[in-house]
Amino acid sequence: MEYVFSYVTTEGAVRKVNQDSLFIAEAAFEDDKVLFAAVCDGVGGLSSGEKASGFVCKRMNEWFADELPELLRCSASVLKIRESIDDRLHELNDSINSYAEKHASDMATTFTGILIIPHMNVLLTAHVGDTRLYKITENEIKILTSDHSVVGQELRNGTITEEMAEKDPRQNQLTNCIGAGLEDTSYDYSISEFSKGDCYMLCSDGFRKKVSADELKVALCPSANKDEKTIRSNLEKLKNKVIQCGEKDNITALMVKLC
Amino acid sequence: MAGNITTKLLYQGCDTFLQAVLKKRDKINEKQLQFINGNTDKGFLNARWEKTATRNVLKYNVSNMTALSEYIKQTMPQDKYFAILSQFQKIVEFCMSATIPYDNILLNDLKNVYFDVEKQKLYVAYLPLLENGYRSANMIKFLNKLNKNANITITNGTVMQKYSFFLEEQMNAQKDKGGFISPKSLHTVLHDVLMVPEAAEQQLSSNAAPVNIAAAEVKSTAPADDDSDHTILVNRNRNADCLAFLKDENNREIPITRFPFTIGRRPDNDLALTDKGTVSKEHAVITCSDGSFYIEDKGSANGTFLNNCTDNAKRISKEQLNSGDVIYFCDVPYVFTVNASDSATVIVGDKNGAAARKADPAMAKKIAYLVNSSSKERIPVFVYPFTCAELSGLIIGRENNGSRHSIFIENISCPSLSVEGCEVPSGEKTSIFSGCNFLYHGIVYTFYEEN
Numbered sequence: 001m002e003y004v005f006s007y008v009t010t011e012g013a014v015r016k017v018n019q020d021s022l023f024i025a026e027a028a029f030e031d032d033k034v035l036f037a038a039v040c041d042g043v044g045g046l047s048s049g050e051k052a053s054g055f056v057c058k059r060m061n062e063w064f065a066d067e068l069p070e071l072l073r074c075s076a077s078v079l080k081i082r083e084s085i086d087d088r089l090h091e092l093n094d095s096i097n098s099y100a101e102k103h104a105s106d107m108a109t110t111f112t113g114i115l116i117i118p119h120m121n122v123l124l125t126a127h128v129g130d131t132r133l134y135k136i137t138e139n140e141i142k143i144l145t146s147d148h149s150v151v152g153q154e155l156r157n158g159t160i161t162e163e164m165a166e167k168d169p170r171q172n173q174l175t176n177c178i179g180a181g182l183e184d185t186s187y188d189y190s191i192s193e194f195s196k197g198d199c200y201m202l203c204s205d206g207f208r209k210k211v212s213a214d215e216l217k218v219a220l221c222p223s224a225n226k227d228e229k230t231i232r233s234n235l236e237k238l239k240n241k242v243i244q245c246g247e248k249d250n251i252t253a254l255m256v257k258l259c
Numbered sequence: 260m261a262g263n264i265t266t267k268l269l270y271q272g273c274d275t276f277l278q279a280v281l282k283k284r285d286k287i288n289e290k291q292l293q294f295i296n297g298n299t300d301k302g303f304l305n306a307r308w309e310k311t312a313t314r315n316v317l318k319y320n321v322s323n324m325t326a327l328s329e330y331i332k333q334t335m336p337q338d339k340y341f342a343i344l345s346q347f348q349k350i351v352e353f354c355m356s357a358t359i360p361y362d363n364i365l366l367n368d369l370k371n372v373y374f375d376v377e378k379q380k381l382y383v384a385y386l387p388l389l390e391n392g393y394r395s396a397n398m399i400k401f402l403n404k405l406n407k408n409a410n411i412t413i414t415n416g417t418v419m420q421k422y423s424f425f426l427e428e429q430m431n432a433q434k435d436k437g438g439f440i441s442p443k444s445l446h447t448v449l450h451d452v453l454m455v456p457e458a459a460e461q462q463l464s465s466n467a468a469p470v471n472i473a474a475a476e477v478k479s480t481a482p483a484d485d486d487s488d489h490t491i492l493v494n495r496n497r498n499a500d501c502l503a504f505l506k507d508e509n510n511r512e513i514p515i516t517r518f519p520f521t522i523g524r525r526p527d528n529d530l531a532l533t534d535k536g537t538v539s540k541e542h543a544v545i546t547c548s549d550g551s552f553y554i555e556d557k558g559s560a561n562g563t564f565l566n567n568c569t570d571n572a573k574r575i576s577k578e579q580l581n582s583g584d585v586i587y588f589c590d591v592p593y594v595f596t597v598n599a600s601d602s603a604t605v606i607v608g609d610k611n612g613a614a615a616r617k618a619d620p621a622m623a624k625k626i627a628y629l630v631n632s633s634s635k636e637r638i639p640v641f642v643y644p645f646t647c648a649e650l651s652g653l654i655i656g657r658e659n660n661g662s663r664h665s666i667f668i669e670n671i672s673c674p675s676l677s678v679e680g681c682e683v684p685s686g687e688k689t690s691i692f693s694g695c696n697f698l699y700h701g702i703v704y705t706f707y708e709e710n
Binding site: 077078079082083184186188189190191192 | 571664665678679680681689690691692693694695696708
């Protein structure tokens with residue numbers, strides 16, 4: 001399996017700091033390549049948000065470099081791999097909380113990551129917060145994660161409709177994330193199927209709020225994204241459009257195409 | 260051509276069916292079908308024959324019953340085990356005397372035999388076929404499996420040992436006889452050698468009597484007879500008249516016969532959860548006014564919750580109930596269901612009984628589901644811990660492990676279970692999440708959580 005990927009990230013038109021973080025890492029294992037990519041959207045005053053999101057990205061990247069090879073070498077099952085990620089995320093949760101307590105600040109971050117291990121035929125997603133993972137094929141665009149936000153929760157409960165959700169003023173209220181003093185949390189994991197030609201896009205809430213799913217599909221469908229350059233220019237175009245539409249938040253998106 | 264018959268469990272409306280899929284060329288014996296449906300009190304499951312364009316199926320109504328494979332997992336006293344065996348012996352004897360082939364009793368798997376906990380009665384699925392081409396009645400294997408899997412509190416070791424010897428002897432002697440044990444020799448072993456009292460006779464006749472009498476009798480004897488398995492008495496006839504009912508984790512239905520309907524630990528409550536320490540003496544009450552149902556907490560110590568039992572769930576004080584809502588009396592879940600016969604949305608099936616009934620409203624509130632990869636059938640999971648007859652021997656539950664919640668799958672007594680390629684030996688559990696595949700008796704199931 002080969003991967004083509006690119007990303008955009010910007011503090012946006014209004015904010016002075018970019019609290020979003022992202023990483024993409026690729027590694028060769030036996031005759032194939034393993035990929036790990038994630039997007040984090042930091043939350044917190046002053047510079048705490050970017051510290052939290054940057055810290056999580058850094059430590060998860062270390063997990064990919066240090067722990068995963070060992071797990072793959074002893075041919076651990078996907079259950080073991082998930083457990084290892086889960087342990088790491090909870091550990092990060094604890095360290096962010098204790099750091100925040102010491103410095104008397106609020107810190108939190110969302111996390112949405114995908115791990116693709118072709119020889120095990122596994123695409124594992126780990127997710128918390130309102131960053132999203134989209135899967136885009138020629139015919140459809142699908143959201144593979146569920147938003148851990150007040151609006152997302154009410155939408156799932158059926159108390160508000162999709163139109164109401166778009167206009168809801170509580171867009172930025174999260175129900176679950178890493179940090180924020182949460183001690184009793186669980187994160188979402190899932191295994192899904194994948195095949196060559198599929199596109200996966202991870203983004204922060206700033207990227208997706210002002211564009212419709214159809215617009216995303218047209219711009220990001222596999223046939224319109226042949227190489228790194230086209231992916232990058234398509235993401236840039238969307239980003240500019242989002243800013244023109246008046247988005248004030250940080251904007252981050254990352255796309256991977258499997259080929 | 261001997262082959263195993265495939266069976267699966269179906270949920271239609273508020274009923275559960277065991278469905279046996281037949282080959283297109285199988286011919287039904289109408290007389291036998293009528294005969295077994297006329298003799299359900301002898302221990303035959305009520306059967307319905309359905310012929311569709313693509314296949315023929317037999318549907319056995321097993322609502323409110325527990326698969327024998329499940330039932331024998333709970334510890335039971337030795338005499339109860341033998342009472343079940345002697346009920347089985349009675350059924351085979353009845354087949355002999357009625358000259359219908361005992362070969363047609365579906366015994367290939369313990370999960371195809373059902374036990375009505377309320378009536379303490381065993382039911383078998385009978386295949387009313389003109390020519391039976393299935394490998395269905397290896398009686399000795401069946402008894403062996405039963406003996407191996409049952410969780411018996413042994414009170415008389417000699418008797419148990421003798422019975423085991425008997426099984427072993429039969430196993431060796433009858434290798435080429437298709438595993439048949441004549442009911443007479445079984446009778447001899449049970450009653451003459453092992454001295455099991457012939458209690459079944461009386462029980463059978465009392466069950467044949469009108470249901471309300473039978474229920475009254477069970478009510479009076481049940482507490483003394485069996486306090487280990489926390490039986491809640493359910494009279495199925497009454498369910499048809501009541502406005503709503505509560506379903507417990509084992510799908511047993513508790514009719515809500517009057518309002519206010521009280522729930523609590525004290526035995527004088529309408530639903531008395533006497534063995535649940537987390538439930539208060541007077542925990543909650545279900546009321547009805549202007550056609551709506553309400554659940555009200557009676558100042559319980561640990562709270563009542565609706566559709567959410569996680570740690571940050573909100574206690575409720577008074578809340579309107581909808582059919583399918585899951586009520587948690589602290590951590591004890593019950594599904595509230597408005598009786599289907601009172602609900603206008605239920606479309607009753609046509610004469611052939613084609614599946615035109617609207618799905619059970621309880622299913623709409625499911626929190627997760629399992630997909631059987633070979634039949635593509637979805638099994639809804641609407642309450643944890645979850646068990647079902649199709650997946651007998653395993654439990655899917657939720658646990659709180661320090662700071663994390665997780666869903667796990669636990670192997671209670673299943674000889675072959677693996678999750679994502681890892682063996683899960685009996686007695687152990689492993690945590691699972693959305694998208695996980697597990698292999699159960701050679702069939703792949705996938706677990707999905709609802710978003």
